[in-house]
Amino acid sequence: MKSVPESSPSIPSSDVSASAVAVEERLFSLVLALVSTEIGLTKAEILGAVQGYRQKFVPGGDNSSLERQFERDKDDIRELGVPLETLESPTDPGNNQALRYRISKGDYDLPADISFTPEETTLLNLAAMVWREGSLSGESRRALLKLRSLGTEGSQQLIGYAPRIRTRDAAFGPLTDALDKAVLVRFSYLKPGELNARERLVAPAAVVQHQGRWYLQAFDQKADAPRTFLLSRIVGPVVVTRTPSPQSASATAGDDALAELDEIWRTHVAHVSVRPGTDAESRLGKRRGSIRNPDGTIALHYTDLAVLADDLAAFGPEVVVISPAGLVTAVRDRLAAIIASHPDDMDAV
Amino acid sequence: MSGDQNAPGGFHHAQDKLTFLLSLVPYLIQQTQVSVSDAARHFGVSQQTIREAVLLIAVSGVPGSDSNYQHGDLFDIDWDAFDENEIIITQLVAIDDSPRFSAREASALIAGLQYLQSLPENVDSAAYSSLAAKLARGASEAPSQVIVSPAATNDSFARIGDALSRGMQLEFDYRDSKGQSEHRRVDPLRLDSDDDDWYLRAWDHSRESVRTFRLDRLDGLNVTDLPIEHRPSDVALSDSLFDTSGEHTTVVLEFRPEALGLLGEFVPEGTRVTRVGELSRASVRVAHFHGLTRLVAGLAGVARVVDPPEARRAVRQWAVDARAAYPAAPGEHPTIANA
Numbered sequence: 001m002k003s004v005p006e007s008s009p010s011i012p013s014s015d016v017s018a019s020a021v022a023v024e025e026r027l028f029s030l031v032l033a034l035v036s037t038e039i040g041l042t043k044a045e046i047l048g049a050v051q052g053y054r055q056k057f058v059p060g061g062d063n064s065s066l067e068r069q070f071e072r073d074k075d076d077i078r079e080l081g082v083p084l085e086t087l088e089s090p091t092d093p094g095n096n097q098a099l100r101y102r103i104s105k106g107d108y109d110l111p112a113d114i115s116f117t118p119e120e121t122t123l124l125n126l127a128a129m130v131w132r133e134g135s136l137s138g139e140s141r142r143a144l145l146k147l148r149s150l151g152t153e154g155s156q157q158l159i160g161y162a163p164r165i166r167t168r169d170a171a172f173g174p175l176t177d178a179l180d181k182a183v184l185v186r187f188s189y190l191k192p193g194e195l196n197a198r199e200r201l202v203a204p205a206a207v208v209q210h211q212g213r214w215y216l217q218a219f220d221q222k223a224d225a226p227r228t229f230l231l232s233r234i235v236g237p238v239v240v241t242r243t244p245s246p247q248s249a250s251a252t253a254g255d256d257a258l259a260e261l262d263e264i265w266r267t268h269v270a271h272v273s274v275r276p277g278t279d280a281e282s283r284l285g286k287r288r289g290s291i292r293n294p295d296g297t298i299a300l301h302y303t304d305l306a307v308l309a310d311d312l313a314a315f316g317p318e319v320v321v322i323s324p325a326g327l328v329t330a331v332r333d334r335l336a337a338i339i340a341s342h343p344d345d346m347d348a349v
Numbered sequence: 350m351s352g353d354q355n356a357p358g359g360f361h362h363a364q365d366k367l368t369f370l371l372s373l374v375p376y377l378i379q380q381t382q383v384s385v386s387d388a389a390r391h392f393g394v395s396q397q398t399i400r401e402a403v404l405l406i407a408v409s410g411v412p413g414s415d416s417n418y419q420h421g422d423l424f425d426i427d428w429d430a431f432d433e434n435e436i437i438i439t440q441l442v443a444i445d446d447s448p449r450f451s452a453r454e455a456s457a458l459i460a461g462l463q464y465l466q467s468l469p470e471n472v473d474s475a476a477y478s479s480l481a482a483k484l485a486r487g488a489s490e491a492p493s494q495v496i497v498s499p500a501a502t503n504d505s506f507a508r509i510g511d512a513l514s515r516g517m518q519l520e521f522d523y524r525d526s527k528g529q530s531e532h533r534r535v536d537p538l539r540l541d542s543d544d545d546d547w548y549l550r551a552w553d554h555s556r557e558s559v560r561t562f563r564l565d566r567l568d569g570l571n572v573t574d575l576p577i578e579h580r581p582s583d584v585a586l587s588d589s590l591f592d593t594s595g596e597h598t599t600v601v602l603e604f605r606p607e608a609l610g611l612l613g614e615f616v617p618e619g620t621r622v623t624r625v626g627e628l629s630r631a632s633v634r635v636a637h638f639h640g641l642t643r644l645v646a647g648l649a650g651v652a653r654v655v656d657p658p659e660a661r662r663a664v665r666q667w668a669v670d671a672r673a674a675y676p677a678a679p680g681e682h683p684t685i686a687n688a
Contacts, residue, residue: 024366028409031371036411036443049412076364080371081451081489107489109446114487120480127461132588136457136495142368143454148392149372149447151379160513160581162541162550162588165464165497168610179493180452206494209464211501212545217494235607254496262498278528279566279643286565288501288545314647317670318528332675334649338668341653342661 026052027073031082035108040087040100043070074101080142083107115150122154126161134167135176169214169231172207174238179204182248184221186239189229192306192330197235202227203245206254210261210303211288217257219247228257230304265289265303271322272312273297280318297322309334360398368448369394373402374424375447377438385434403436410442455488460497467499468510501545505570509549513537518575519551522568526639530568535560536577538584543613550586552579561590590614600641600660603630604652612652615644630655638663646671 029051033041047053047066056066078084082103089098116124124147128140167173171187178185185204188197202218205226209215214231250256273296274281284300285292291299302308309330312319321328360366373392377383385403389396403426410423425440450458459481466477485492512519519537524530535551538559542548546563553560591614602612606629609616615633616622622631635641638660645654645664654660 022366022405023363024370025405025409027363027367028370028405029411031367032409032443033411049417051409051412051418054412077367079451079453080364080368081449081454082371083449083489105444108444108448110449110487112446114483116480116483120476123462123465123476123480124458127458127465130461130464131457136453138362138365139451139453139457140461142365143450143458145365145368145372145392146448146450146454149374149376151376151391153391160510160537160539161468162539162586163465163468163500164542164544165461166544166610166613168613170607170610176453176493176495179495206496208495209460209497209544211498232608232611235605249494251491251494254494258496258498277524277530279524279526282524282568283563283565286503310647310649313649313668313671314643315671316643316646316667317674319671320674328675332672335646335668335672335675337649338646338653339665339672341649342665342668344658344662344665 020055021052023052026050027077030073031077031103034084034101034103035105037102040085040102042098042100043067044097046070046101110146110150116147116152118152118155121147121152125154126163130163130165131167132164135173136167165209167214169234171216171231171234171238172214174240175204175207175216175231178238178240179207179249181240182245184241184243184245185218186241187237188235190233190235192233192304200227200229201241202229203247203249205247205249206257207231208254208257208261210258211265213304213307215257215261217253219245221246228260230307261303265301268302268305270300270302270308270324270327271297272300273320273322274315275318278315278318280315284315284319305330313338360394369398370402370406371444371448373399374406374438374444377403377406377436378441378445380436382430382435382437385436388436399436403431406438449489450484450487452488452490452492455484456492456495458484459492460495464497464500467502500542500547502547503564505564505567506540506547508570508572509537509540509564512572513540515572516577516580518554518573518577519549519570520573521562521570523562524566524568526643527637533560533562534573535562536579538579538581539586541590543590548590550590552577552584554578559584559586589617598635598637598660599632599657600635600638600654601630601632601656602645602652603628603655604648605629608648608651611648612644615641642667 030046033046033050047057047063047070048059053066053070057063074084084101084103087100087102089095089100092098125144128144131137131140175185184201186199186201189200190197201221203221204216204218206217207214208217216229216231218227218229219225220227272284274284276296284290284298287300289301293299300308305327309327312321312331313334321331360369369392376388376391385396385399389399392399406424407426408423410418413419413422422442423440424438424442427437427439430437462477462481466474509519518534520532520534522530523533534554537549537551539550540547541550546565549562549564549567551560551562602616603625604612609622609629616631620631620633622629641654641660642664645652646667654664
């Protein structure tokens, strides 16, 4: 064994060896090793032989931190869509040390008949660009690298567009994560008109964006029924549990949720009057599906009364709600709340 | 050059670096021979990033039977060609095909495609669905259920798209947040979207600078027969729609922490957010109170203006004027007008 200097307080010895092999070299070597084995490798074989682990492996010694490293690496690799399998030993089932790991090449390779034309490549470039901010930016960046591995260059159309979807709601990340893992989530939800948020335990089925707002379609465990939640009404953190969802999500859950939201939007109409020559007149008149009546009033479709009330309150005196009555009340309540939270007779608190 | 991928050192996350290596290998094999510069252009990375990756691939492989890495178990390249900036892989190990997409990667692309479905005629819906099906088949697991409705577009959107592709100037009336309307003549540069809202980035001839226009504030749009004077490639456009760094009025906002995202561009990335009890506070810069007043009026119970008093009063007055149009609610005391 090589002589290791007495551990110096400034340079821990593990950091010295860790810097010798870069993380991506270790991960790359692990993928190569696991693809090329038919019967799989045991953890001991991997740690003792694969580049990046073997340098830190102590034969017969304590390798627990290296083992934890391997566990994290497995997760990181699986997250990239690499099908890393775990095989039980037929002669020694249940023994963790006898588990074998491999990557089946057939499941790793993109099917041979999948290719993309230059036009399709351009579209996919633009589709990835949509997510350049927020929770899915890493995924879209990596999807583009895989797309480029096919060697097709994009064509030059659609160059003047920079489309973007925002995932501003903090709940988006944990909810899509739970969706992938098919586990229950817990969060506090503030229904409009209620004073206090209530805790919900739900099985996520889909996360959908409808007209600029994110919704969660899920099966509520307490209500024992499907429910739709607006992400912006989730208060505080979303807890991703380890409990598998008892209800399996249908493959069309997202499209179904979107169709339902569209139907609500189509059948709900509010009437407002706008002051001529204002921002409200130009913008509300140009909303999707809005109808300008000759008397100056505008008919607006909406999905959620409280969301529309927020939008209309923003226009202040430029718009007055005529119907429905619930919307009149909602807007008036909002205006009262704004007046109350903006006193003019006291210094800033 | 800008953009993360061109930054020195290339990718920042280990997962991105690994994906890059797993993608570069099949590309190099398929190309047989490719120059460092062509590979860099294809992947949108620096030549240095390509070189480092090739050098790493060339010493990587699988451990042999005695747990050591033998020459025959490693990738190899034509080193003489590499000296001449040409990449030729001479020996392969383990992988030769493109990796599958992960479920999340595929669903990000599919949802992005759904959003783009309403974009101009270049793309038909059959092309979209066959692409989405191909992505799903190319994923290691069924893509997750993240679904996006098509972006809202209208008639002016299509005409701006036409002017953009033909390089023609546009003219229109633009009504700003103060309600003031003005005739503008611009060189269109790009159409940006932000969820359901679209913005035209353009060179404004009367302002002699780049301006951002909300599409739903634009009227009387006309595609002129004058060619543009500023090409998109000549004008640097930032990714953020509004630049508030030059504004001088500072306003203090208070909001529920989870509502930060709803404040959008008013609180640019990097703004210091402090905690006051259960609420957050941030100082933001604005050119005038009009836009801010609208924003805060749409976030009742979620956000408010704390300071300066003029800004607070502007929001208050906006709401007071609006409420005057409604009769008092039952049980509510009529407002006593201030003398």
